[in-house]
Amino acid sequence: MKKIQRLEMRSISKSFHGIPANQDINLFIESGEILGLLGENGAGKTTLMNILYGLYQPDSGQIKINDKTIRINNPVESITHGIGMVHQHFMLVQNHSVIENIALAYKDTPFFFPNAKIKNKVEQFSKNFDFHIDLTKKVWQLSAGEQQRVEIIKALLNGADLLILDEPTSVLTPREIKELIFILREMKAKGHMIIFISHKLDEIMDICDRVMVLQKGKIVGSADTKNTDKNSLARMMVGRDVVFNTTREKLTKGKKTLAVENIKVIGDKGRRVVKNISFELFENEIFGIAGVSGNGQRELAEAITGIRPIFSGKVKMNGKDITNKSPRHIYDNGVSHVPEERIRFGIAPGLYLFDNAILKQHHLKKFSNWYFLNYSQIKNHTRTIVKKFKVSTHSINNQIRNLSGGNIQKLILGREISEQPQLLVASHPTYGLDVGATEFLREHLLELRKQGSAILLFSEDLEEIFELCDRIAVIFDGEFMAVLDSDDKQFSDIGLMMAGSKRIDPMEKQK
Amino acid sequence: MIKIKTTDRYNITTLRSFMTNILSLFAALVVIGIIFLIAGVNPFYAISEIFSGSFGSFYGIKETITKAIPLILIGAGLTLAFRAKFWNIGAEGQMLMGAVFATWTGLTFGEALPSYIIVPLIFLAGFIGGGLWGIIPAILKIKYAINEVISTLMLNYICAEILTLLIVGPWKGKTRFGFPGTDNLPDSAILGLIPGSRIHYATLILAVICAIVLGVIIYKTRFGYEARVVGENPDAGRYAGINFLKTSLILMAISGGLAGVAGVGEVAGIHHHLGYPASISSGYGFTAIIVAWLAKLNPLYTIISGIFFAGILVGGDAIQISLGLPAATVEIVNGTLLIFLIMGDYFLNHKITLQFSFKH
Numbered sequence: 001m002k003k004i005q006r007l008e009m010r011s012i013s014k015s016f017h018g019i020p021a022n023q024d025i026n027l028f029i030e031s032g033e034i035l036g037l038l039g040e041n042g043a044g045k046t047t048l049m050n051i052l053y054g055l056y057q058p059d060s061g062q063i064k065i066n067d068k069t070i071r072i073n074n075p076v077e078s079i080t081h082g083i084g085m086v087h088q089h090f091m092l093v094q095n096h097s098v099i100e101n102i103a104l105a106y107k108d109t110p111f112f113f114p115n116a117k118i119k120n121k122v123e124q125f126s127k128n129f130d131f132h133i134d135l136t137k138k139v140w141q142l143s144a145g146e147q148q149r150v151e152i153i154k155a156l157l158n159g160a161d162l163l164i165l166d167e168p169t170s171v172l173t174p175r176e177i178k179e180l181i182f183i184l185r186e187m188k189a190k191g192h193m194i195i196f197i198s199h200k201l202d203e204i205m206d207i208c209d210r211v212m213v214l215q216k217g218k219i220v221g222s223a224d225t226k227n228t229d230k231n232s233l234a235r236m237m238v239g240r241d242v243v244f245n246t247t248r249e250k251l252t253k254g255k256k257t258l259a260v261e262n263i264k265v266i267g268d269k270g271r272r273v274v275k276n277i278s279f280e281l282f283e284n285e286i287f288g289i290a291g292v293s294g295n296g297q298r299e300l301a302e303a304i305t306g307i308r309p310i311f312s313g314k315v316k317m318n319g320k321d322i323t324n325k326s327p328r329h330i331y332d333n334g335v336s337h338v339p340e341e342r343i344r345f346g347i348a349p350g351l352y353l354f355d356n357a358i359l360k361q362h363h364l365k366k367f368s369n370w371y372f373l374n375y376s377q378i379k380n381h382t383r384t385i386v387k388k389f390k391v392s393t394h395s396i397n398n399q400i401r402n403l404s405g406g407n408i409q410k411l412i413l414g415r416e417i418s419e420q421p422q423l424l425v426a427s428h429p430t431y432g433l434d435v436g437a438t439e440f441l442r443e444h445l446l447e448l449r450k451q452g453s454a455i456l457l458f459s460e461d462l463e464e465i466f467e468l469c470d471r472i473a474v475i476f477d478g479e480f481m482a483v484l485d486s487d488d489k490q491f492s493d494i495g496l497m498m499a500g501s502k503r504i505d506p507m508e509k510q511k
Numbered sequence: 512m513i514k515i516k517t518t519d520r521y522n523i524t525t526l527r528s529f530m531t532n533i534l535s536l537f538a539a540l541v542v543i544g545i546i547f548l549i550a551g552v553n554p555f556y557a558i559s560e561i562f563s564g565s566f567g568s569f570y571g572i573k574e575t576i577t578k579a580i581p582l583i584l585i586g587a588g589l590t591l592a593f594r595a596k597f598w599n600i601g602a603e604g605q606m607l608m609g610a611v612f613a614t615w616t617g618l619t620f621g622e623a624l625p626s627y628i629i630v631p632l633i634f635l636a637g638f639i640g641g642g643l644w645g646i647i648p649a650i651l652k653i654k655y656a657i658n659e660v661i662s663t664l665m666l667n668y669i670c671a672e673i674l675t676l677l678i679v680g681p682w683k684g685k686t687r688f689g690f691p692g693t694d695n696l697p698d699s700a701i702l703g704l705i706p707g708s709r710i711h712y713a714t715l716i717l718a719v720i721c722a723i724v725l726g727v728i729i730y731k732t733r734f735g736y737e738a739r740v741v742g743e744n745p746d747a748g749r750y751a752g753i754n755f756l757k758t759s760l761i762l763m764a765i766s767g768g769l770a771g772v773a774g775v776g777e778v779a780g781i782h783h784h785l786g787y788p789a790s791i792s793s794g795y796g797f798t799a800i801i802v803a804w805l806a807k808l809n810p811l812y813t814i815i816s817g818i819f820f821a822g823i824l825v826g827g828d829a830i831q832i833s834l835g836l837p838a839a840t841v842e843i844v845n846g847t848l849l850i851f852l853i854m855g856d857y858f859l860n861h862k863i864t865l866q867f868s869f870k871h
Contacts (some may be wrong), residue, residue, distance in 0.1 A: 072520045307750055327754025337750070345750040346742035359740065368733045401519075456743070 003082035003193055004161040005066050012061035014047055016479060023049040023217045025222045029162065032195045034184065035213055036208030036225070038201070038237055040292055040460060044217040045197045049164050052195075053085045078109070084288040085321040086151040088167045092139045098150055099135040104157025125153055129186050144269060145176030152183065156192075159375075164185070165442070166193045169203055170294060171269060183208055186267060199237070199292045201230045201499035211239055234495025237460060248446065250467070254283025256318075257334075257454045258304075258423050263313030263337070265296070265303045272311070273299045275478040281423065286445065287456040288469030288486070290462060291498050293428075296478035297458045298340045301427050304456070305337040306330040307345070317423065331360055333420030340430050342405075342459070346412045349401035353393060356400045357382040357415055364419075385414035406433055417448060424448065427458040462494065476500040514866040515640025518820050520859070528807065528859060535855030539848045546843060561844075562828025565822035570827070573708040576715070577781070579821035581606065581773035581795040583718040586802030586813035587725045588769030591762050593808050594729060595742040599763065601648060601663030602770040603796025604643040604670035607788055609771020610778045611674055612640025614682075614693055614785040616816060618779075621697035629700045629714065630779075638768040639773030644670060647766020649759040667796070671788040678785055693785040702780040714772070718814075719768055725810035728765075739764050794842070799826065801849040804856075820845070 008028040014021050022044045029035045037045045050056045054072035060071050065081060072078045075085075083508060092101050094379065102122055102245050103114040110117045119135065131149050132342050139147060148168060155163055169177045184207060186196055198204055204211050205225050208367035212222040213236040221236040256392045258281040267273035273296045275426075289297055302308035304315055306327035315323045331337075337360075339345040347356050358367050359379055382396045389410040393403055400408060413429060426445070430438040445455055445468060459465050465472055467484055473483040474497040481497040482492055482504040527781040536816050544554030563574045585602045592599040599605075616636035660731035675691075684694030702711040729735040737758050741748040748755065777791050778784070780809030786793070802820050 022858070306752070326752050327750060331752060335644045339750060344744075346747065348740045348747050351739060355736065355739070359747060362733060362736055362751075371732050371734070373731060373733055373736055399523075431591050 002031055002161045003065075003376070004031070004193065007162055008064040008191070009048075009052065010064065012048065012058045012063075014056060014058050016052060018210055020217050021036040022051070022058070025214075025217075025219055027212060028221075029195060031161075031193055032188055032191050033210065034188055034196055034208045035202040037195060037197045037213035037214060038199065038204055038211055038329050039235060040199060040237060043214040045214055048165060048214070049085065049166060049195065049197065052078070052478055053083060053164065055059070060247075074159070079158050082159055082161040083164070083484065084154060084155025084158060084162070085164040086148065086166065086168060087168065090144075090147045090151055091283045092147055092150060094140040095138060097136050097138055098142070098279070099131055102135075102157060103113075103138055103151060106157050121257065122153065122157065125156060129156075131183070143173075144171040144271070145173065145179060148176075148180065149183070161488045163192045164194065164197070165226060165324055166197045167199075167294075168196070169200065171200065171271065173271070177203070180390035199499060201233055201496065201501045204233070205230060211241075221300070228436050230499070231493075234493070234499055234501070237499070238495040248470075249450065250469075251450065253285045254452060256268060257283050258456070259314075259316040259319075261302065261314040261316070263300075263303060263315065264311040265299045265308060266311050266437055267296075267299055268447060274303065277478070277480060279480070279483060281454045281456060283392060283422075283452045284449055284473065285448050285456055286457055286469045288457045288459060289471040289475050290459065290465045290472055290473035290494065293460055295475050297475060298421075298427065300475075301340065301425050301456075301458055301495045304330075305335060305339075305425055307339075317440075327360075328363065336360070336416040336419065336421035336424045338416050338424070338426040340427035342412055345505065347400050347405075347408060347414075350399055353386070353391075353396040353398050353403075353411065354379050354382040357385055357396075357411060361415070361419060375502075380445040381418075385411060385418055388418075391412035406437065409433060412435060413444075417444060420451065421450075421453060423454045423456065424458045425458075428460065430459075430461070431459070439492070467492075476499055516863045516864050516866055518864070520862045523859060530574070531855045531859045532805065532807075532852070535851045536848065539851035542851070543844055543847050546847070550836065550840075552836065557830055557834060557836075560830045560833060561826030562822060563826075564833075565824075565826040571825055572761040573710060575818060575821045576824045577709045577711075577821075578795075578824050579665055579818045580711070580714050580718050580780075582799050582802050582821055583722055583813050583817035584714070584759075584773040584776070585770045585795055585799035585816050586806060587718070587722040587810040589803035590806060590808045590810045590813060591725055591729060591735075591738065591798055592766040593742075594735075595738040595758065595762055596745075597649070597652070597742075597766075598660045599645070599648070599663050599758060599766050600660055600800065601645070601666045601796070602766070602794060602799055603794065604663075604667035605644045605767035605770035606671045606774040606777075606792055606796050607667075607674050607776030609641035609768075610643040610785060610791055611639035611677065611774075612771065613637040613671075613778055614696065617626055617696040617700035618682075618693065621700040624699060626699040627696075630702065633700055633779055634717070634772055634775050637771040639771070641771020641774065642764040642768035642830060645763040645770070646707040646760050649763040653756045653759050666802070674788050674791075679742065682785065682786065691787065695783045696779060700779055701783055702776070704780070709781055712774055714776030714780055717772065718775075721772070721815050722810045725765075725769075728808065732856075734761060751850075770799075793824065798845055801834070801845055801852065804849060805850050823848075825850075 010026055012025045013023050017456060025048060039045050047107050054074045054077055062073060097181050099115045099119060099122060103109045103118055103450050106118055122135060131153060133149055159498050168180060172180060177425045187194065196208055208225050210224050211235060213220050218489055260277060260279050262276050263274060265274035291330055292298060299308055306325055316320060319337060323328050324331055362368055362373065367374055378455060379396060386396060391407050391410045399446055416424065429442055449455060456467060471487045474481045474494060476498060477500060490504060493502050540558060544558060547554040547557045565571045584607060589599060589602060612638050613633040614635050647666060648659045649659040651662050652659045657748060678693060679691040682693045684692055684695050702713050704710060705712050737753045740751060741753060741758055773795065782791060798820055802813055802816045805816035823844055824841060827844060830836055831838060
């Protein structure tokens with residue numbers, strides 16, 4: 001007998017610092033069902049699931065199990081209610097063996113000889129679900145797929161009837177995905193219920209019985225997978241039919257600045273995250289890379305700017321090979337970079353504003369000779385950036401960590417733009433900026449374009465991509481699904497491309 | 512239920528920073544006082560004895576300045592390393608290596624050369640010796656990701672053993688009558704003293720100049736800027752294209768080199784020959800860590816904090832004699848001070864609030 005026959009979330013709302021993350025969300029799931037949650041990053045999927053798992057408390061709304069209202073104060077309570085969650089980033093102790101990790105999480109682990117006592121139980125479970133895991137192996141020796149299975153065992157052993165999987169396939173190889181799907185079907189047959197979070201349409205259609213689409217914290221649609229198709233789901237996810245913006249001034253593109261040839265890049269987890277990408281970029285052009293984040297954008301940007309090694313392939317700037325050169329060498333060849341992880345890469349938090357305003361430029365002639373920094377010049381430069389980009393600070397003699405995220409952002413943008421780079425690699429440049437600053441920045445990017453710079457723009461915001469870019473590539477799982485001019489009518493299917501369900505071959509386009 | 516919540520504190524004023532230091536020192540003195548009490552000594556008397564022993568008499572002041580020389584040199588060098596978050600715990604070994612190099616140079620060339628050549632030469636040799644000993648952990652850290660706290664610490668012992676091997680073996684002096692130790696340096700290589708004291712003024716002047724120059728290096732030069740960026744955020748350093756190997760090598764060469772110079776001062780200014788490690792340095796390399804910390808990693812302030820801690824060393828010697836306390840007393844005093852300074856730093860950078868909540 002399952003503890004949960006039916007779970008319901010009723011008009012759940014939750015906001016952070018006044019910004020709504022979930023608004024009036026209703027959801028239900030029944031025994032033996034797989035429910036897909038579809039949405040872009042920041043749509044509120046994870047917040048909703050964290051509420052269910054007891055990590056957050058909803059501002060309003062109720063959770064009901066078998067029609068009885070319950071309160072989940074923390075993950076321990078959610079586990080006793082029969083809810084288990086497998087996070088996107090695994091919560092395992094790398095240097096411990098599989099069995100030790102399981103014993104650590106299991107609620108009835110005895111104090112003495114924990115491993116021996118639960119071993120039988122775990123083996124029984126493994127067999128039931130075809131897990132095939134060597135229990136004595138250390139976690140760091142396991143592949144991502146095996147680690148995920150350990151997480152699933154942990155949850156099931158604690159009696160989880162409802163399993164929440166947050167982007168489970170994002171770290172898996174295609175074969176491991178097949179194995180996962182097999183396991184999920186097995187669980188479904190045994191009466192478990194599963195909530196499957198993803199932004200990949202194919203998987204959702206393949207695995208789930210029902211799907212709900214979230215957009216900007218609200219449910220914008222739900223359907224049985226057998227009664228719907230990928231097209232309509234994609235439209236719901238993106239939220240609107242794509243409108244083509246024409247206010248952008250037409251410019252003829254100049255000479256080629258950047259050429260990326262067949263590059264492959266390895267991600268943090270050792271998986272290949274950029275697979276054979278090639279493109280060219282010209283003066284007076286903004287080239288946008290659209291896609292749900294986590295599909296290789298960050299790694300691609302870091303590889304081009306020299307922070308991350310390139311596994312194979314070439315990057316050329318004005319015909320000169322800059323593959324795997326140092327970030328300074330690449331900067332000196334005209335490439336500026338607004339990094340995605342600004343706080344991590346973009347600033348030295350304890351240093352002053354004026355120190356941070358020359359982070360990448362301090363070796364330039366005008367700011368230093370061989371030995372000494374020219375502080376009066378640096379401070380003037382900083383004042384100009386602060387004024388022009390409206391960085392709000394009481395003084396430039398202020399540690400940058402005292403500034404808000406938005407203001408740090410403005411300073412980094414000002415720093416990277418003010419030197420008139422030949423190529424600007426900008427990752428989510430308007431993320432976290434208010435409306436006014438966003439508008440100002442977009443104008444500035446267009447101005448740069450007019451002056452002859454090339455801009456490589458990574459963004460999740462389709463409106464921004466279509467407003468600014470001359471050409472757009474859609475990236476999915478480390479590959480370009482399409483590279484088209486931004487007014488190409490085929491972009492009406494951009495939702496499908498972002499979810500990996502449609503691909504336009506460059507060859508096909510030429511025909 | 513009471514919840515302790517910590518948040519980062521922004522806008523730290525100089526006044527607050529100063530007051531935190533003073534309060535930390537005061538709190539440390541209270542704890543030290545309790546330790547004295549347990550040892551059966553009147554804490555007020557003991558603490559006042561420490562300060563009157565070091566700053567209360569002409570003799571005390573002279574001794575304090577003598578001991579401040581190595582502390583300022585090493586402490587200033589450490590501020591640079593610590594700024595870049597390179598935790599150099601090996602200044603003791605770097606100092607001894609400087610002493611070894613200087614002794615060899617002095618004994619080998621000293622007889623033939625006049626003072627104005629040999630003295631700069633032994634200082635240079637000491638700088639090179641300490642610097643070389645300092646860049647070993649830098650290479651290990653950047654090339655092989657070996658934790659510098661462990662490697663610098665272990666290199667202390669290696670250096671001490673090498674030194675011991677030299678003085679009981681190949682370098683044992685003919686004039687020592689079989690006791691371990693080298694012969695005395697030739698007169699030309701011996702540093703002049705301020706009359707009536709043990710203050711070797713050449714090293715003192717050098718120490719003050721080094722502290723000032725390091726201040727300029729840290730705050731005004733490209734290298735200092737890069738070192739600070741690396742220390743504040745290594746990822747940002749990578750993003751900015753800073754060469755970590757080059758930066759670490761230079762800063763450890765300087766940090767170790769200055770420790771080496773301090774070793775030269777001890778050998779050529781005070782002992783005149785190389786003896787057992789413990790006789791050359793009474794733990795200056797470790798005490799200097801606290802000196803650098805109390806100076807808030809500003810090399811200029813090491814002049815003041817160096818004198819302060821030299822005072823505690825001298826005062827500690829004084830109470831060993833007058834109150835019959837064991838030699839470890841000074842180490843307890845120093846250790847307690849460091850712990851409280853670091854705690855003070857935590858409270859300076861974080862705001863602690865207590866939240867009272869009642870479960871319903």
